[in-house]
Amino acid sequence: MNGINLRGIWAIYRFEMARTLRTLWQSVATPVITTSLYFIVFGGAIGSRMETIGGVEYGAFLVPGLIMLTLLTQSISNASIGIYFPKFTGTVFELLSAPISAFELVVGYVGAAATKSVVIGIIILLTSTYFVDLRIDHPLAMVAFLLLTSITFSMLGFIIGVWAKGFEQLNFVPALLVTPLTFLGGAFYSIDMLPEPWHTVSLFNPVVYLVSGFRWSFFGVGDVSPALSLGFTAAFLILCTAVIAVIFRTGYRLKN
Template identity: 75%
Template sequence: MSAINLPGIWAIYRAEMARTRRTVLQSVATPVLTTVLYFIVFGTAIGSRMHQVGGVNYGAFIVPGLIMLALLTQGISNASIGIYFPKFTRTIFEVLSAPISGIEVVVAYVGAAATKAVMIGLIILVTATFFVPVRIMHPGWMLAFLVLTALTFSLFGFLIGIWANSFEQLAIVPSLIVTPLTFLGGAFYSIDMLPQPWRTVSLFNPVVYLVSGFRWSFYGVGDVSLAVSLIFVLGFMALCLAVLSWMFRTGYRLKP
């Protein structure tokens, strides 16, 4: 069994993190500004009419949903552009011919994307404390869901980056699928507030399980059980790993 190429992993990871520093306004300032706008619109306009949800102040109630929205979009976008751009510039062949395995390539790119997503999530959490009283009842579970979700959707983004053949395809899944599912997945409301059959229909939305588990770690309340949320995250991660393993094994859209 060959040794892990730590210098190779570190080189790719460092290059991806350096890209974030060069685009700090887009990478950091934009999500923070978006969060502030959400608090102004949802926290003030809607919060003035709906004071509590599940015994939690509405402004504080939406904090886990805002963080989850940022985790999903940032994880997917950073990982997908990270692997797609080398494909676009034809420098992917240098990565594939280097003495570094497919697993190590995934660890480097996905690790960098997940790091960025977690950083954005924590920045949004800190920003939220200036607007609403945020409490975290289970900080260990909060960090676990934060990291697991960032890793899982960075893997998903990496998969999209390999699959995409154009910048248009790169944007299809995040903009037309992930973002709508997040808004309809209980990020800004509890699905218990929905009448039937919409409450049952919402249970087919995978984002419900992510938001519910993450919100439980804050306030001890959720739309589904913690175990179900955790099983979903781990199951989706395993599925992404299986698909990525097949892509590298077959060279799908990586090799001519």
């Protein structure tokens, strides 16, 4: 039985990371500026008129939601663009004929996309400390949610990159589905503040479980139990893995 082709994984990972380093300033400056604006608008203008939520100051309450919003969008965007460009240029056939398995190919692309997302998430976390006093009650859980979410949605981005036939479709899911669901998923408020039936309706939004679990790791409070949040994320990871397995088994939009 042949071992894992670490050199092949490293080659793909290094190529994708090098592409990011070419736009390093943009990659770093954008989340810093965006985070600062959120704190100025939401934390300053609205937070000064709002009481604490679950015993947490509103400015600090925003931080997990801001990080999660960025993780979801960046993970999907990075992974989808990473695999779409080889399709667009035709070099995907070289990848498919190279001595590298589907597993190793996915690890390279998803690993690079998840790494970029985690780095940006950490940048947002550090930027937030200049605006609010933060505490992290469960640091191990925070890291677990950070990594699991980045990997899961990078896999979703990989699927979107394979599915997309044009650049417009690459932006379809992040712009018209993920971002609205995040804004409606308790990123900037607690769903407990919603009246019925909207509170019950919000429980069908999958992003609620991601944001709630991540916020619990910071402050020990959340809209749903952390076990349920972790279970949902793990289930979605398994689903994405199954879809990617089908893609490579059938060659869907890769070999034809």
